[in-house]
Amino acid sequence: xxxxxxxxxxxxxxxxxxxxxxxxxxxxxxxxxxxxxxxxxxxxxxxxxxxxxxxxxxxxxxxxxxxxxxxxxxxxxxxxxxxxxxxxxxxxxxxxxxxxxxxxxxxxxxxxxxxxxxxxxxxxxxxxxxxxxxxxxxxxxxxxxxxxxxxxxxxxxxxxxxxxxxxxxxxxxxxxxxxxxxxxxxxxxxxxxxx
Amino acid sequence: xxxxxxxxxxxxxxxxxxxxxxxxxxxxxxxxxxxxxxxxxxxxxxxxxxxxxxxxxxxxxxxxxxxxxxxxxxxxxxxxxxxxxxxxxxxxxxxxxxxxxxxxxxxxxxxxxxxxxxxxxxxxxxxxxxxxxxxxxxxxxxxxxxxxxxxxxxxxxxxxxxxxxxxxxxxxxxxxxxxxxxxxxxxxxxxxxxx
Numbered sequence: 001x002x003x004x005x006x007x008x009x010x011x012x013x014x015x016x017x018x019x020x021x022x023x024x025x026x027x028x029x030x031x032x033x034x035x036x037x038x039x040x041x042x043x044x045x046x047x048x049x050x051x052x053x054x055x056x057x058x059x060x061x062x063x064x065x066x067x068x069x070x071x072x073x074x075x076x077x078x079x080x081x082x083x084x085x086x087x088x089x090x091x092x093x094x095x096x097x098x099x100x101x102x103x104x105x106x107x108x109x110x111x112x113x114x115x116x117x118x119x120x121x122x123x124x125x126x127x128x129x130x131x132x133x134x135x136x137x138x139x140x141x142x143x144x145x146x147x148x149x150x151x152x153x154x155x156x157x158x159x160x161x162x163x164x165x166x167x168x169x170x171x172x173x174x175x176x177x178x179x180x181x182x183x184x185x186x187x188x189x190x191x192x193x194x195x
Numbered sequence: 196x197x198x199x200x201x202x203x204x205x206x207x208x209x210x211x212x213x214x215x216x217x218x219x220x221x222x223x224x225x226x227x228x229x230x231x232x233x234x235x236x237x238x239x240x241x242x243x244x245x246x247x248x249x250x251x252x253x254x255x256x257x258x259x260x261x262x263x264x265x266x267x268x269x270x271x272x273x274x275x276x277x278x279x280x281x282x283x284x285x286x287x288x289x290x291x292x293x294x295x296x297x298x299x300x301x302x303x304x305x306x307x308x309x310x311x312x313x314x315x316x317x318x319x320x321x322x323x324x325x326x327x328x329x330x331x332x333x334x335x336x337x338x339x340x341x342x343x344x345x346x347x348x349x350x351x352x353x354x355x356x357x358x359x360x361x362x363x364x365x366x367x368x369x370x371x372x373x374x375x376x377x378x379x380x381x382x383x384x385x386x387x388x389x390x
Contacts, residue, residue, distance in 0.1 A: 003245050003257045009236040014220045025209045027281055028245055029239070030255055036208060037243055043202040044224070044236050050198050051225055062198045070274060086222050143361055 004030070007143055023168075044048060046113065058103030058120055058157065060085055068100060076135040081133060083107055083141055089194040098139075107145035121153065128162050135163040142169060201227070251322075253298030253315055255280055260321060265293060270294040272329040278302055278336055287301065288333065294332075297322060302340035303347055316348065322353040323357050337364060 001009075004026065004131070011022035046062075047183040061067055068074060078099030081098035082088050083106060091097050104119040116122060129134050138153060140146035154164055170179060170188040180188075196204075199221065206217035224232040242258075248254070249261035256262055263269060271296030277283050278301060286292050299314040311317065314319060323331050333348060335341035349359055365383040375383075 002262065003238070004255065007242045010231075010235045011237045013235075016216055016224050019350070021211055023281070023284060024211055026242075028210050030210075033243060033246075037239060040205045041236060041239050041243065041358045043205045044232060044239075046198045047202045047221075047225065048228060048232055048236065051228075060199065067197065083219065084223075086218070089218060146295075184336055 010085060026180070041181050056057060057101045058105055074097075076132055077129060078137065079124075079133055079135070080139050081139045081150075083146060086142070087139065097137075099135075104140070104149065107140065107143075107149040109145060116152065119149070121156070123155065125156055128157055129160055135160055135165060136162065140164050142167075227328040235319065239358075252296045253300055254283060254296060268293075269326055274322060274328055274330070275321075275332045275334050276345075277300070277334050278341060278344070282334065292332075294330075299335070299344065302335065302338075304340060311351075314344070316351070319348065320351055323352055324355055328357055330360060333359065333361045337362075368382065 007029075008019070008022045008026045011017055011025055012019055017025070023108060039138055046109045050062040051060050052062070052064050054061055054064050054069055056065045057070055059066040063070070067165055073097055076099075079102050081102045081104060082091065083104050085103060088095070088101050088103055091101075092093060093119060102120070102124045104121065104124070105115055106119045108114055108116065108119065108121075127133065136153075138150040140150045151168060157164055167185070168191070170191060171177070171184065196281075202224075203214070203217045207214055207222055208211055212372045224235070243289045245257040246255050247257070247259050248292075249256055249259050249264055251260045251264045254261040254263055258265070264324070271295055274297050275286060275288055275292055275294055275297065276297045277286065277358060278299050280298060283296050283298055297315070299316065299318045299319070301309055301314045303309055303311065303314065303316075322328065331352060332347040333349075345361065363386065364379070366372070366379065372380060
């Protein structure tokens, strides 16, 4: 296989990238070797060498503990529990949360045999029981697995003095009622706000 | 900027990749460093070091002359003239052409100031005038620029004994008449085949 075909094949292994997109990307890379391919190699090598999992929260960063865990301007008394790195990024983009995180790295799953130990729940319980933590926000996905995991954590933390909260469910900003699924609409009616 | 953000930003510079796709790709890469990121770095480094433009036809390959130009099983008497590497790849995928190529690297353009010298036309004329060439297929795009370029080459080769051809225009395989643009339908009617 030529080095071109090998490169295209590597790109098709990435999520959402089919053969056509991979060819387009590789074509652009080989056309602009110095401006595109070289910086991309450097960025990947840097990520490969320096990225490490934060031993405190499970975030991925070039430093350990991560930039969020070491940022003194962030509120160390609120922990936001997320399933995954992508969820942490999503919450950071909203710019509405200024506390710290705990990345589980998955959900509880009886089928896949993932128990509490497999997804950093013991570490979360230890952190939550430390004196400085006042609130734990359970920001797992609104899926069956996510909610099961949230309930498990809620149950385990019920004896402690820590406040437990979950993200509000309802109509997305800009959402049209006609296109919403019935479950979301039902939840939004049930949780309606009175003025 | 963290090495993660830097990597995401590099990916957004590729064609068709927005911030969301870039994040998805990077997330997958950092999750599977050894299985995905490392092989991708290696493939890119290999391409970076070994890919070179074939001095005969303008193709990109890890050898020069390229694998197509040096393949004795391919018919050296037919030249297929294409605008771009992507067009060469597309024709190779059709598996219907077993001759050699000439990659122009663009089209003639008065606006952008690209004359015949800028797009490898002198080299094409030299190749076409060699004794072994019997046919030149002008497979430029069916755009105004592509057709202008094809006409220019046709004009310059009109004195030589070489046979000149163009790709057939008509209805795509599986195409529905109702969805075809009028130009294509008109061309297909004009070029209709009698039985």
